Amino acid sequence: MRGFAVHNPFVTSICKQLRGRIRPDAKAISLIKGIDVNEDGFRLITDMIQESLHIKACVLSGANIASEVAEEKFCETTIGYRVRADGELFRDIFHTPSFRVNIVEDVIGVELCGALKNIVAIGGGLVDGLKLGDNTKAALIRIGLYEMRKFSKMFYSSVMDETFFESCGVADLITTCAGGRNRKVAEAHVTTGKSFDQLEQEMLNGQKLQGTSTAKDMFDILSKRGLLHEFPLMTTIYRICYENLPPMRIVEDI
Ligand SMILES: NC(=O)C1=CN([C@@H]2O[C@H](COP(=O)(O)OP(=O)(O)OC[C@H]3O[C@@H](n4cnc5c(N)ncnc54)[C@H](O)[C@@H]3O)[C@@H](O)[C@H]2O)C=CC1
């Protein structure tokens, strides 16, 4: 078994190092919440792993803030599989009384939920920094979930609606908009006026934000296809992160 739990830019080099060193019947699981953008469009991380190593890859994603998982506080997670036996294998490995695993036959949906919710979580932090309150946060979560589903189904019609009701969908969106690094740094962007890059360095102790880079990835994908107007929330979050748009535009533009 091979587990991938790094930021997406490192996957290519890690796969290169692993090539020829793993058994052909090995199974991979990605815990990564991101996508890979290239000239032709974008790829899922599980596809990168499968293409590079010629082994089958599942994905695990859910409402799983690392510090709470480490303290064994109860949570749920979702494993997306292509081959049911692989999903069951990984469920048996990861499932514990405090870490409840549900498996679904929708790798793409699980993976895109994990990547896209990080953009919405940046919005959650902006709402907190602006002290807009719980109703605004709920509106942001609803619109964010709507855009996540719309994007996923626009590019992959096989993505299942039910996946958005799993831990990887609405639950991860709620937890990351309430806690997590993306939310924390976005809140500080409002309260300090510092850039996301500077705050990432000051606040994350060497860790990386996924939400800002995925906002840029999504913006690049949508702008190439003339689809930005269909995703006002995600587009505004990108512009606040990268084009100095005032944070208040988070509510004015949606
Ligand atoms: N921390 C969390 O609460 C959760 C994180 N995730 C996802 O897991 C992924 C990783 O996030 P974290 O574990 O939080 O990040 P992290 O920064 O704690 O760990 C990243 C890992 O990448 C390794 N690394 C750093 N530079 C590298 C390089 N140049 N080449 C190869 N490996 C390198 C580090 O040694 C470390 O093991 C992200 O996609 C994140 O969204 C998913 C669920 C929860």
Ligand SMILES: O=C(CO)COP(=O)(O)O
């Ligand atoms: O994905 C996460 C929790 O499920 C972690 O989110 P952050 O990267 O915002 O900390």
